[in-house]
Amino acid sequence: MREFLQRTLIGALVVAFLSLLVWGALGAVEALSLALFCVLLWLAFHLYHIALLLRWLRHPGSERVPDGFGSWHMVFMTLYRQARAQSQNKKKLTNVLERFISAGEAMPDGVVVLDEHDRIEWLNPSAVEHLGLNRKEDVGNQILNLVRQPNFHAYMAADNFSQPLILRFVQPSERVLAIQLVPFDSTRKLLLSRDITQLERVQTVHRDFVANVSHELRTPLTVIGGFLETFADMDEPDPAMLKQFMPMMLEQTRRMQSLVEDLLTLSRLENSPKAVPNEKVNMDELLATLRTEAEGLSQGRHTIVCEQRSRRWLWGSENELHSAFGNLVSNAIRYTPEGGTVTLAWRDCGQKAVFSVSDTGIGIPREHIPRLTERFYRVDRGRSRGNGGTGLGLAIVKHVLARHHAKLEIASEPDKGSTFSAVFGAERLAEAERLGQP
Ligand code: ADP
Numbered sequence: 298m299r300e301f302l303q304r305t306l307i308g309a310l311v312v313a314f315l316s317l318l319v320w321g322a323l324g325a326v327e328a329l330s331l332a333l334f335c336v337l338l339w340l341a342f343h344l345y346h347i348a349l350l351l352r353w354l355r356h357p358g359s360e361r362v363p364d365g366f367g368s369w370h371m372v373f374m375t376l377y378r379q380a381r382a383q384s385q386n387k388k389k390l391t392n393v394l395e396r397f398i399s400a401g402e403a404m405p406d407g408v409v410v411l412d413e414h415d416r417i418e419w420l421n422p423s424a425v426e427h428l429g430l431n432r433k434e435d436v437g438n439q440i441l442n443l444v445r446q447p448n449f450h451a452y453m454a455a456d457n458f459s460q461p462l463i464l465r466f467v468q469p470s471e472r473v474l475a476i477q478l479v480p481f482d483s484t485r486k487l488l489l490s491r492d493i494t495q496l497e498r499v500q501t502v503h504r505d506f507v508a509n510v511s512h513e514l515r516t517p518l519t520v521i522g523g524f525l526e527t528f529a530d531m532d533e534p535d536p537a538m539l540k541q542f543m544p545m546m547l548e549q550t551r552r553m554q555s556l557v558e559d560l561l562t563l564s565r566l567e568n569s570p571k572a573v574p575n576e577k578v579n580m581d582e583l584l585a586t587l588r589t590e591a592e593g594l595s596q597g598r599h600t601i602v603c604e605q606r607s608r609r610w611l612w613g614s615e616n617e618l619h620s621a622f623g624n625l626v627s628n629a630i631r632y633t634p635e636g637g638t639v640t641l642a643w644r645d646c647g648q649k650a651v652f653s654v655s656d657t658g659i660g661i662p663r664e665h666i667p668r669l670t671e672r673f674y675r676v677d678r679g680r681s682r683g684n685g686g687t688g689l690g691l692a693i694v695k696h697v698l699a700r701h702h703a704k705l706e707i708a709s710e711p712d713k714g715s716t717f718s719a720v721f722g723a724e725r726l727a728e729a730e731r732l733g734q735p
Contacts, residue, residue, distance in 0.1 A: 301368045407490035427490040509673040517549035559689035566696040573700045578611040598635040606644035610727040613701045621697035624690040625654040631684040633658030653718040660711040670695040
């Protein structure tokens with residue numbers, strides 16, 4: 298500013314000085330003419346630069362700031378610097394905005410920005426997927442016309458958004474959403490949607506599991522409690538009654554024990570590290586042990602056959618495999634009436650090897666087969682409980698086999714019998730060792 302004033306003042310002084318010189322040499326008229334000429338020149342100079350400035354102001358672009366002379370050069374330089382700073386700021390802001398938009402687009406939660414009339418201003422792809430909206434056509438439309446669930450309308454009308462709303466959709470697929478409205482900017486709202494289908498499923502499984510465990514424990518506890526109350530009411534326990542009730546109480550206690558043991562096994566399997574221990578499992582020994590156990594469970598009521606057609610061993614956890622195969626054997630004995638046959642087999646099948654337990658028992662109707670490995674799923678509750686079943690055996694088998702990357706295959710026909718096969722891939726098979734070798 299000071300430089301600008303200095304330059305203008307110096308110019309005016311030079312003109313005044315020259316005019317005075319001309320006055321002295323040539324006379325007043327010539328001096329005034331010179332002064333007038335200089336003022337006109339000065340005016341033309343400024344008008345020209347004002348025109349340049351106006352032209353630039355009409356299309357202000359940082360690159361096009363005009364070149365000026367004298368004080369105007371300073372004006373234009375200042376303008377150029379400001380325009381450049383502004384353009385850089387704009388670029389920075391655009392970058393930040395773009396980053397925010399990309400973050401919004403990438404969010405797994407749905408985000409919809411609503412204006413003061415609940416019309417859609419912006420929405421991200423997750424919101425499109427969750428609420429079945431259309432990104433091009435639905436912007437500018439009222440959200441209430443697009444999401445038609447009555448409870449959503451009630452939620453919007455209630456104006457109390459402290460708690461999320463749970464919305465259930467059946468079409469096009471089953472889905473549960475948690476909807477949360479967040480008012481902002483005094484008139485606008487942010488509608489957030491989160492897919493909680495999986496979470497709800499886990500919670501339902503958890504609730505069902507707790508209900509099932511409680512139910513399973515309640516019956517034996519009621520039976521034992523009933524007997525104990527009877528004895529408590531007596532001055533002296535009747536020895537005959539004691540003898541009669543004691544085995545029943547013992548049976549119920551064993552039932553609770555098996556249930557707790559199976560629950561602990563399942564929990565151990567679920568909580569153990571993902572990688573299964575890499576022990577070399579001696580299948581010759583394991584088959585022999587399983588056969589002995591089958592004979593012990595059967596007590597001579599069944600024919601037990603053991604067919605060992607593979608000499609291979611397995612990589613995995615001996616304890617877990619013993620528990621899984623033992624469950625299959627115990628089921629075969631429990632669901633095969635007296636006189637039936639239970640066959641344990643270990644055979645090669647191409648690159649794979651299969652451990653199977655076949656029986657000539659009651660079999661399973663086809664519709665139940667896909668659900669057998671669910672916890673507490675039983676074809677016939679009474680029969681399972683009657684023979685000491687907990688409803689957890691096949692869930693344990695499924696877990697153990699999954700940990701060994703093996704598959705459980707079930708083939709069954711009612712009244713003819715069942716075959717449960719555990720199929721192991723080549724990577725789980727180990728060469729057998731001869732006894733005495735390391
Ligand atoms: P449970 O303790 O009831 O036997 P499991 O999980 O071991 O529980 O088995 C689930 C259900 O599968 C059983 O209740 C039974 O109905 C059916 N099942 C299992 N193995 C056999 C089998 N070998 N023959 C017939 N039904 C079977």
